[in-house]
Amino acid sequence: xxxxxxxxxxxxxxxxxxxxxxxxxxxxxxxxxxxxxxxxxxxxxxxxxxxxxxxxxxxxxxxxxxxxxxxxxxxxxxxxxxxxxxxxxxxxxxxxxxxxxxxxxxxxxxxxxxxxxxxxxxxxxxxxxxxxxxxxxxxxxxxxxxxxxxxxxxxxxxxxxxxxxxxxxxxxxxxxxxxxxxxxxxxxxxxxxxxxxxxxxxxxxxxxxxxxxxxxxxxxxxxxxxxxxxxxxxxxxxxxxxxxxxxxxxxxxxxxxxxxxxxxxxxxxxxxxxxxxxxxxxxxxxxxxxxxxxxxxxxxxxxxxxxxxxxxxxxxxxxxxxxxx
Amino acid sequence: xxxxxxxxxxxxxxxxxxxxxxxxxxxxxxxxxxxxxxxxxxxxxxxxxxxxxxxxxxxxxxxxxxxxxxxxxxxxxxxxxxxxxxxxxxxxxxxxxxxxxxxxxxxxxxxxxxxxxxxxxxxxxxxxxxxxxxxxxxxxxxxxxxxxxxxxxxxxxxxxxxxxxxxxxxxxxxxxxxxxxxxxxxxxxxxxxxxxxxxxxxxxxxxxxxxxxxxxxxxxxxxxxxxxxxxxxxxxxxxxxxxxxxxxxxxxxxxxxxxxxxxxxxxxxxxxxxxxxxxxxxxxxxxxxxxxxxxxxxxxxxxxxxxxxxxxxxxxxxxxxxxxx
DNA sequence: CGTTTCGATCGAATCGATTCGATGCTAACG
DNA sequence: CGTTAGCATCGAATCGATTCGATCGAAACG
Numbered sequence: 001x002x003x004x005x006x007x008x009x010x011x012x013x014x015x016x017x018x019x020x021x022x023x024x025x026x027x028x029x030x031x032x033x034x035x036x037x038x039x040x041x042x043x044x045x046x047x048x049x050x051x052x053x054x055x056x057x058x059x060x061x062x063x064x065x066x067x068x069x070x071x072x073x074x075x076x077x078x079x080x081x082x083x084x085x086x087x088x089x090x091x092x093x094x095x096x097x098x099x100x101x102x103x104x105x106x107x108x109x110x111x112x113x114x115x116x117x118x119x120x121x122x123x124x125x126x127x128x129x130x131x132x133x134x135x136x137x138x139x140x141x142x143x144x145x146x147x148x149x150x151x152x153x154x155x156x157x158x159x160x161x162x163x164x165x166x167x168x169x170x171x172x173x174x175x176x177x178x179x180x181x182x183x184x185x186x187x188x189x190x191x192x193x194x195x196x197x198x199x200x201x202x203x204x205x206x207x208x209x210x211x212x213x214x215x216x217x218x219x220x221x222x223x224x225x226x227x228x229x230x231x232x233x234x235x236x237x238x239x240x241x242x243x244x245x246x247x248x249x250x251x252x253x254x255x256x257x258x259x260x261x262x263x264x265x266x267x268x269x270x271x272x273x274x275x276x277x278x279x280x281x282x283x284x285x286x287x288x289x290x291x292x293x294x295x296x297x298x299x300x301x302x303x304x305x306x307x308x309x310x311x312x313x314x315x316x317x318x319x320x321x322x323x324x325x
Numbered sequence: 326x327x328x329x330x331x332x333x334x335x336x337x338x339x340x341x342x343x344x345x346x347x348x349x350x351x352x353x354x355x356x357x358x359x360x361x362x363x364x365x366x367x368x369x370x371x372x373x374x375x376x377x378x379x380x381x382x383x384x385x386x387x388x389x390x391x392x393x394x395x396x397x398x399x400x401x402x403x404x405x406x407x408x409x410x411x412x413x414x415x416x417x418x419x420x421x422x423x424x425x426x427x428x429x430x431x432x433x434x435x436x437x438x439x440x441x442x443x444x445x446x447x448x449x450x451x452x453x454x455x456x457x458x459x460x461x462x463x464x465x466x467x468x469x470x471x472x473x474x475x476x477x478x479x480x481x482x483x484x485x486x487x488x489x490x491x492x493x494x495x496x497x498x499x500x501x502x503x504x505x506x507x508x509x510x511x512x513x514x515x516x517x518x519x520x521x522x523x524x525x526x527x528x529x530x531x532x533x534x535x536x537x538x539x540x541x542x543x544x545x546x547x548x549x550x551x552x553x554x555x556x557x558x559x560x561x562x563x564x565x566x567x568x569x570x571x572x573x574x575x576x577x578x579x580x581x582x583x584x585x586x587x588x589x590x591x592x593x594x595x596x597x598x599x600x601x602x603x604x605x606x607x608x609x610x611x612x613x614x615x616x617x618x619x620x621x622x623x624x625x626x627x628x629x630x631x632x633x634x635x636x637x638x639x640x641x642x643x644x645x646x647x648x649x650x
Numbered sequence: 651c652g653t654t655t656c657g658a659t660c661g662a663a664t665c666g667a668t669t670c671g672a673t674g675c676t677a678a679c680g
Numbered sequence: 681c682g683t684t685a686g687c688a689t690c691g692a693a694t695c696g697a698t699t700c701g702a703t704c705g706a707a708a709c710g
Contacts (some may be wrong), residue, residue: 351688358688396703
């Protein structure tokens with residue numbers, strides 16, 4: 001049978017089918033019309049030779065595109081532990097997948113891979129070793145929730161307005177002394193804190209941590225143990241808020257009767273038997289906005305920054321303020 | 326300044342530096358010695374022209390490798406919601422990243438992307454549209470926990486022994502009537518169930534669902550509402566076990582006093598105030614084994630299948646069997 | 651019947667590097 | 681001083697397709 005020395009190329013197929021290389025190529029790509037008979041002959045020859053279709057590496061070189069979009073999310077277990085990350089990533093993946101593009105998880109290196117565009121989604125990290133290289137290569141860069149590097153398309157949500165609305169809700173309920181559990185310093189963190197301070201300028205900061213339940217629990221347990229003089233805790237994620245609920249209960253504080261707790265994100269927390277009051281961000285829409293921006297930047301368009309609105313959702317974790325006995 | 330018509334190529338750099346194309350290439354890749362002076366001249370020329378380094382697409386074609394490994398995990402939000410997926414993925418990503426390889430999330434298509442190898446990690450799905458295409462392209466395939474397709478390297482854990490050990494533990498505690506919450510039919514599911522049945526041949530199957538808390542809660546709530554005659558529930562994941570604990574409590578059943586609950590995986594559940602008795606699988610080691618297999622298959626080696634041992638961890642969620650009052 | 655048009659096919663250039671084998675030069679050695 | 685290594689450099693082939701412009705034939709038209 002056929003020697004297993006080398007896998008067949010399009011040229012082999014063309015020869016076997018008795019057509020030119022260009023016709024064979026056209027038969028596969030369909031970029032120009034080919035008569036049905038010829039096309040059938042080419043495909044038959046391909047099948048006979050065990051040809052699995054045009055080599056993607058060659059096509060990529062010729063077309064100058066790799067079909068791959070990088071996404072930087074930081075260490076995977078950290079990034080995806082945050083339940084807010086997934087619905088967005090799903091939407092990104094769906095839109096890009098429909099466009100035939102693959103999504104590549106980027107570490108800090110990967111400068112040697114051919115990427116058609118890059119999505120930066122590590123809020124909390126404001127410098128990036130790979131940035132200069134990508135800029136030099138003129139790889140389109142879409143940044144989620146900052147930082148707003150030059151040459152970058154920026155997709156964000158209205159952190160400040162959302163937090164301000166949340167704070168206003170607490171104020172209406174009579175709360176005057178609130179504590180704040182924040183994220184590590186970053187664009188979203190600053191905006192969200194500013195939103196809360198629009199209503200409660202003196203809010204006390206408990207501390208900062210990632211959207212990690214265990215880390216938040218540690219921080220909150222220490223704080224609550226001091227018997228702080230507040231009636232509400234505002235968090236910068238639902239996971240943090242869940243930590244507050246869990247630790248408050250552990251100390252015998254009822255939520256919301258003794259303490260109101262608010263989150264951010266609007267993700268599902270089925271393991272918590274309280275529905276959190278929170279700021280719901282449109283995660284899927286954000287993902288689609290990111291993916292759209294990527295597609296348009298790949299097409300060479302200029303794309304404006306995007307800021308998506310958020311929505312206050314009032315749950316069972318906030319209630320009227322009560323003065324400590 | 327320089328016309329923005331076309332970005333410079335290695336040939337431009339070579340000419341500007343007054344060396345041959347091959348020498349310029351060698352200056353970047355270091356694949357053969359180049360005198361320090363020449364190298365410096367080439368790099369200087371590159372900097373002057375704004376050359377960002379060799380075009381990865383061209384290198385890929387020449388070398389016949391893309392530097393990208395695909396990983397099929399199913400819908401992202403489903404796959405990564407499972408806490409057992411992340412530590413493994415982290416290990417994979419770390420090892421491959423160190424080898425300069427990128428990790429690409431695969432949907433069902435992506436047949437048109439150049440992949441050096443593919444990892445299949447969707448336990449619960451036993452057919453895959455992309456398989457034939459990958460096989461035709463002779464792309465090395467590493468499969469995690471089945472199915473054991475031909476030409477595939479198979480990395481697994483010893484589900485059956487783990488579950489049997491767990492069941493034996495319950496048997497020792499006096500349990501005789503146990504219920505089983507399973508995953509959707511799949512290789513791991515069958516093995517794990519077999520392990521339990523090695524000890525409890527008559528175990529009653531509550532039902533099957535993914536490692537999804539909400540889904541498991543629904544299933545379990547309905548089951549417990551029937552007042553079943555069992556003293557223990559064995560689950561096929563810790564998330565499922567957590568659902569059982571939560572729902573049992575909701576019905577006023579104490580864990581483990583009224584009901585023993587066991588899981589599988591050994592992942593952290595900080596939002597649960599019980600430490601689950603579970604079968605701990607070596608997630609990071611599994612990830613490293615997968616990545617090693619990938620690297621070796623890319624190098625053309627034959628790689629044997631791998632089965633990793635698991636370990637029983639006894640927590641607070643199992644205790645002596647008590648007969649219902 | 652001559653001319654135009656249109657679709658199918660082909661030839662050749664091109665994408666941008668890597669790499670093999672050959673060549674030239676210098677230094678070491680007998 | 682003649683020869684032999686050995687290192688740096690170079691020229692040319694190669695990876696495997698896509699795509700532009702040209703060509704060829706047949707159908708449509710006047």
